[in-house]
Amino acid sequence: MSEPVRRARRSSRAGRRPRLAVAAATALALGASGCAGWGGGPGGGGPDSINVLMVNNPQMVDLQQLTAAHFTAETGISVNFTVLPENDVRDKISQEFSSQAGQYDVATLSNFEIPIYARSGWVAPLDEYIAADSAFDQADVLGPMTQSLSGDDGQVYGEPFYGESSFLMYRTDVLEAAGLTMPENPTWQEVADIAAAVDGVQPGMAGICLRGQPGWGQVFAPLTTVVNTFGGTWFTEDWEAQVDDAGFVEATEFYVDLVREHGETGAPQAGFTECLNNLIQGNVAMWYDATSAAGSLEAEGSPVKGKIGYVAAPVVETRSSGWLYAWAWSIQQASQKKDNAWRFISWASSREYEELVGEELGWSRVPAGKRASTYENPDYLAEAAAFAEPTVEAIRSADPENPGVQPRPAPGIQFVGIPEFPDLGTRVSQDVSSAIAGRMTVQEALDRGQQLAEDVGERYRERGTG
Amino acid sequence: MSSVTDVAPVPATRTPEGAPRRPRKPRGGLVLGLVAWVIGILFVLPVVWMVLTSFHSEEAAATNPPSLLAPLTLEGYRTFFGVGTGTNPWPSLLNSLTASLVSTLLVLVLAIPAAYALSIRPVRKWTDVMFFFLSTRMLPVVAGILPIYLFAQWSGLLDNIWLLIVLYTSMNLPIAVWMMRSFLAEVPVEILEAAAMDGAGLLRTLRQVVAPIVLPGIAATSLICFIFSWNELLLARTLTGTRALTSPVYLTGFVTSQGLFLAQMCAAAFVVSLPVLVAGFAAQDKLVQGLSLGAVK
Numbered sequence: 001m002s003e004p005v006r007r008a009r010r011s012s013r014a015g016r017r018p019r020l021a022v023a024a025a026t027a028l029a030l031g032a033s034g035c036a037g038w039g040g041g042p043g044g045g046g047p048d049s050i051n052v053l054m055v056n057n058p059q060m061v062d063l064q065q066l067t068a069a070h071f072t073a074e075t076g077i078s079v080n081f082t083v084l085p086e087n088d089v090r091d092k093i094s095q096e097f098s099s100q101a102g103q104y105d106v107a108t109l110s111n112f113e114i115p116i117y118a119r120s121g122w123v124a125p126l127d128e129y130i131a132a133d134s135a136f137d138q139a140d141v142l143g144p145m146t147q148s149l150s151g152d153d154g155q156v157y158g159e160p161f162y163g164e165s166s167f168l169m170y171r172t173d174v175l176e177a178a179g180l181t182m183p184e185n186p187t188w189q190e191v192a193d194i195a196a197a198v199d200g201v202q203p204g205m206a207g208i209c210l211r212g213q214p215g216w217g218q219v220f221a222p223l224t225t226v227v228n229t230f231g232g233t234w235f236t237e238d239w240e241a242q243v244d245d246a247g248f249v250e251a252t253e254f255y256v257d258l259v260r261e262h263g264e265t266g267a268p269q270a271g272f273t274e275c276l277n278n279l280i281q282g283n284v285a286m287w288y289d290a291t292s293a294a295g296s297l298e299a300e301g302s303p304v305k306g307k308i309g310y311v312a313a314p315v316v317e318t319r320s321s322g323w324l325y326a327w328a329w330s331i332q333q334a335s336q337k338k339d340n341a342w343r344f345i346s347w348a349s350s351r352e353y354e355e356l357v358g359e360e361l362g363w364s365r366v367p368a369g370k371r372a373s374t375y376e377n378p379d380y381l382a383e384a385a386a387f388a389e390p391t392v393e394a395i396r397s398a399d400p401e402n403p404g405v406q407p408r409p410a411p412g413i414q415f416v417g418i419p420e421f422p423d424l425g426t427r428v429s430q431d432v433s434s435a436i437a438g439r440m441t442v443q444e445a446l447d448r449g450q451q452l453a454e455d456v457g458e459r460y461r462e463r464g465t466g
Numbered sequence: 467m468s469s470v471t472d473v474a475p476v477p478a479t480r481t482p483e484g485a486p487r488r489p490r491k492p493r494g495g496l497v498l499g500l501v502a503w504v505i506g507i508l509f510v511l512p513v514v515w516m517v518l519t520s521f522h523s524e525e526a527a528a529t530n531p532p533s534l535l536a537p538l539t540l541e542g543y544r545t546f547f548g549v550g551t552g553t554n555p556w557p558s559l560l561n562s563l564t565a566s567l568v569s570t571l572l573v574l575v576l577a578i579p580a581a582y583a584l585s586i587r588p589v590r591k592w593t594d595v596m597f598f599f600l601s602t603r604m605l606p607v608v609a610g611i612l613p614i615y616l617f618a619q620w621s622g623l624l625d626n627i628w629l630l631i632v633l634y635t636s637m638n639l640p641i642a643v644w645m646m647r648s649f650l651a652e653v654p655v656e657i658l659e660a661a662a663m664d665g666a667g668l669l670r671t672l673r674q675v676v677a678p679i680v681l682p683g684i685a686a687t688s689l690i691c692f693i694f695s696w697n698e699l700l701l702a703r704t705l706t707g708t709r710a711l712t713s714p715v716y717l718t719g720f721v722t723s724q725g726l727f728l729a730q731m732c733a734a735a736f737v738v739s740l741p742v743l744v745a746g747f748a749a750q751d752k753l754v755q756g757l758s759l760g761a762v763k
Contacts, residue, residue: 051707051708053707055723056719056720056721056722057722057723057724057725058722058724058725061551064551064552064553065550065551065552066552067552068552069552080708080709081553081708082707082708082711082719083553083719084703084715084718084719085718085719085721085722085723086722086723088703088718092703092704095615095704099615099616099619101619101624103624103625103707103708104707104708271723272723272724273722273723273724273725273726276724276725276726277528277530277726280525281528281529281530283530290724292724293724296724296725301525
């Protein structure tokens with residue numbers, strides 16, 4: 001036998017062990033995944049299970065932790081969660097619901113999507129379930145929440161898991177040391193003056209944190225509320241674009257100047273998480289953002305616990321200017337397990353679930369901002385006294401139908417409730433973020449934004465919708 | 467991975483007496499060595515940083531400037547493995563393992579005969595065939611995602627690991643054919659002739675002569691196919707749900723827009739990277755031989 005063939009045989013014998021290992025690993029993977037990814041078809045997972053697609057926010061992480069031991073133990077319905085980051089979950093829900101694939105029975109949708117999805121028939125109306133489930137107590141859900149989660153036909157299409165508005169958070173100790181007092185209902189000019197006064201009072205501390213990260217849900221969430229209260233709007237009632245109008249320009253220039261002069265380091269990349277981190281670490285003295293941030297600021301172990309004051313969203317021309325936002329549960333129209341899906345929603349959005357979170361995980365982690373009873377609960381108030389009242393007041397004063405000084409063509413405070421807004425808002429936000437970075441002027445950014453908005457407005461004018 | 471960069475792919479030479487001769491160091495070897503070290507450190511540093519951050523608390527991980535000496539904790543790993551959180555990473559890890567292993571085996575079963583027919587016994591117009599294989603990689607995956615999704619929905623294959631196995635096989639097959647063709651082209655004709663003279667048939671030649679010689683090439687091809695399948699995100703995110711979810715999709719679930727997540731994300735990324743790292747280290751010798759033998763020669 002030739003040498004190469006002998007060598008080859010030796011190699012062949014030596015290679016048996018790795019081949020055995022590969023075969024064993026494959027067999028293990030095949031066997032073990034028998035309970036995992038094999039099989040398909042919509043609504044799979046057994047008759048007593050439901051599939052839930054949700055955003056990865058801290059309140060949802062708590063829900064995952066409590067579901068098996070409580071909901072499943074009580075009802076026998078197992079819940080399979082898929083958890084994704086916000087942008088990914090929006091994409092996946094849009095893909096899943098628009099094709100009515102039926103893979104997921106329940107998904108977290110916001111009050112931006114629900115009226116649009118309801119119009120398209122992608123989500124199931126919940127009125128019948130609500131009427132048959134007296135223990136759920138729909139009347140306890142805050143009015144603006146129910147209103148913002150209803151369709152054009154007046155039916156409810158989503159139940160809030162937690163809701164939020166926006167308010168101003170500030171370091172009471174820093175302002176006190178500087179001899180400053182924060183008004184209960186500040187104007188934006190007062191906030192700008194305080195930001196200038198406290199900017200640099202401690203090493204590395206900026207006056208205020210405002211989002212600058214591109215995205216319709218990032219920089220344009222707080223900025224659109226500023227535009228509203230400065231008298232601006234994206235569109236008139238007749239869908240005339242107003243992005244380069246005086247009110248919009250003045251508000252954006254004020255916002256950009258404030259964040260450039262007294263704002264956080266790295267403002268063009270700062271979103272909710274970055275600003276939260278900045279306030280916790282003492283890098284900023286104030287922050288205008290979601291009321292839901294208060295839970296993290298006042299959580300056990302937070303270095304600023306007890307040092308934060310909360311006042312209403314700053315205003316100029318309007319009486320209030322806080323936004324309204326909710327992550328809510330909706331049932332896919334194509335779901336085969338709507339009854340089980342409602343039982344899950346009824347449990348997750350209930351008063352009892354809030355009490356469960358309070359008792360097991362702590363009252364600062366309660367998914368609040370949706371029920372009036374939450375703000376009458378002495379246990380919750382004992383923990384959340386600093387921000388409970390400003391939060392519920394901000395939500396109650398929010399008016400998605402009439403958030404500014406002029407009539408609007410579509411509902412929404414920090415957004416315009418049309419499917420085109422994520423694309424429009426994100427594209428304009430990229431230029432506004434560039435203006436914050438100093439790469440273009442606000443006027444240039446908004447001139448380009450006006451062209452984009454005109455295209456959208458024209459389509460709606462042609463359709464004759466308003 | 468960077469771990470293979472420090473092994474010099476220089477073929478060993480022998481003196482007339484048979485003793486191995488040390489390769490002569492080229493001039494400027496010190497400078498080249500330094501450059502190699504700097505590049506190696508640049509590649510390894512993010513991984514080291516990720517591992518260090520994974521042992522920090524969320525607050526310490528989010529500090530700016532970064533705190534190197536923050537106290538160490540296993541909190542990120544506890545969260546990943548679902549201790550007290552109600553989550554379970556094992557189904558997604560097993561799904562990834564299944565999809566990667568099975569698709570890699572299928573790729574090898576299909577690619578080796580195809581590469582044989584394109585190198586050792588070339589078929590007519592074999593260059594056109596090679597170009598055809600390459601052309602299937604020219605369409606971006608995202609361009610085909612909608613038809614694939616609609617097909618999967620129509621055929622009831624959404625959230626089914628078999629769909630991913632088929633897609634990963636077709637995704638990696640052209641690369642594997644190209645690589646294996648390069649490796650098989652290196653097999654000396656004399657050896658094949660010798661095997662034929664010894665009476666070996668086609669299958670026996672393939673199994674006992676060709677396969678052992680190109681084993682490093684097969685190892686390199688397998689590892690690359692495994693890595694591509696293991697790390698694939700776009701198809702998995704679009705086509706899987708609760709049952710066929712793979713670990714890259716599970717990993718992205720740690721990103722949140724309302725809270726701190728860096729430490730648990732780093733812990734998750736480290737655990738998810740481990741199988742590829744282990745496979746890379748285990749096949750290091752074969753990998754270096756394979757990569758220096760054919761494809762990148």
